[in-house]
Amino acid sequence: MHRATNVHIVLIVMGFFVFFSANALGQSSKSDPKDRVEQGLRLFEKAEYNAALSAFQGIILDAKAKARHPEAVYWSALSYVGIKDYENADRSIALFISSYQSSRLMADAQYQQGRIAFLRQDFERSLKTFQVFIENYPQSDLYSSALFWAGECMFQLGRLEQAERVFLSIVKEYPGGMKTEAANYRLGLIDLKYREEELLKLLKWSHEESLRVIEEYQRREKTYEQAINAYQRQLSGQKIQISEDQSQEISQLEEGLAALRQENDKSKRELSSLQAKLSAAQIELAAALGRASSPQGADVAEQGALASRASLLSLKEEALQLAEYYLQWLASQPESEGR
Numbered sequence: 001m002h003r004a005t006n007v008h009i010v011l012i013v014m015g016f017f018v019f020f021s022a023n024a025l026g027q028s029s030k031s032d033p034k035d036r037v038e039q040g041l042r043l044f045e046k047a048e049y050n051a052a053l054s055a056f057q058g059i060i061l062d063a064k065a066k067a068r069h070p071e072a073v074y075w076s077a078l079s080y081v082g083i084k085d086y087e088n089a090d091r092s093i094a095l096f097i098s099s100y101q102s103s104r105l106m107a108d109a110q111y112q113q114g115r116i117a118f119l120r121q122d123f124e125r126s127l128k129t130f131q132v133f134i135e136n137y138p139q140s141d142l143y144s145s146a147l148f149w150a151g152e153c154m155f156q157l158g159r160l161e162q163a164e165r166v167f168l169s170i171v172k173e174y175p176g177g178m179k180t181e182a183a184n185y186r187l188g189l190i191d192l193k194y195r196e197e198e199l200l201k202l203l204k205w206s207h208e209e210s211l212r213v214i215e216e217y218q219r220r221e222k223t224y225e226q227a228i229n230a231y232q233r234q235l236s237g238q239k240i241q242i243s244e245d246q247s248q249e250i251s252q253l254e255e256g257l258a259a260l261r262q263e264n265d266k267s268k269r270e271l272s273s274l275q276a277k278l279s280a281a282q283i284e285l286a287a288a289l290g291r292a293s294s295p296q297g298a299d300v301a302e303q304g305a306l307a308s309r310a311s312l313l314s315l316k317e318e319a320l321q322l323a324e325y326y327l328q329w330l331a332s333q334p335e336s337e338g339r
Contacts (some may be wrong), residue, residue, distance in 0.1 A: 127153035134147065
């Protein structure tokens with residue numbers, strides 16, 4: 001008797017459970033299509049991307065909510081972007097584009113595909129995607145933004161002239177647009193990059209030229225020392241009276257050599273000062289480009305110093321040539337008189 005009563009009670013409980021489960025499913029089914037999408041969007045707007053993703057995926061798995069699948073797939077991709085899962089975001093947006101060609105969200109999806117490719121640092125693919133968008137949707141509200149990101153891809157790929165033209169068109173055609181300020185900022189960076197590239201080319205040339213000048217200077221300096229030694233031996237080996245004019249010339253030459261040595265000392269000090277200034281200027285330039293830690297900064301400073309040194313060595317070379325001319329002239333005089 002007791003067992004029959006217990007079984008009866010269990011059946012009643014199970015009946016209530018099935019009844020309430022059916023009602024719950026019925027209510028859930030009734031609220032699925034539109035309400036669940038809106039719920040996911042509210043979560044997305046609050047930046048609760050994981051919760052939003054769960055809501056959208058729940059819609060995708062619900063066969064009865066098929067009409068809302070395109071929206072769910074699209075917003076799933078953006079939710080993946082929110083949690084920085086760019087690989088799954090890329091897959092989701094590609095699925096949307098291939099599966100829902102007639103969706104009203106197609107233009108936005110192609111734009112987002114370009115953005116996701118950019119976030120994955122696949123700049124070539126991102127550029128191609130934005131170029132397709134620009135060609136297909138010239139009336140879209142996202143058109144100027146697509147232009148900006150296309151220019152940004154060009155900038156990242158080092159195509160500075162193309163990027164400059166794109167950013168200039170944004171500034172000119174969309175003066176109050178969302179991306180105008182960013183485009184102006186990029187134009188400033190491009191200008192700095194142009195200057196940096198020119199500076200690096202100049203300093204590379206200066207570095208090579210300075211090495212050539214240093215080598216030539218060392219050769220001439222050795223020749224100069226040999227000429228002095230030969231001249232001194234010639235004077236000591238000949239018992240001749242040096243004329244007053246010759247004595248004066250020698251005195252002037254010695255004074256010129258002393259001045260040249262002082263100029264060399266001064267040049268060394270100036271080189272040290274220039275190197276410090278150039279290093280500071282290069283650090284400022286690197287900071288403006290967002291690359292303050294770049295190893296190029298040290299190279300540019302070193303090459304800048306070499307460029308300055310090349311200029312100073314050029315002046316010194318001219319002085320040595322003049323000194324060599326006087327030495328050769330003086331060396332020839334005693335021999336002429338001896339004859």
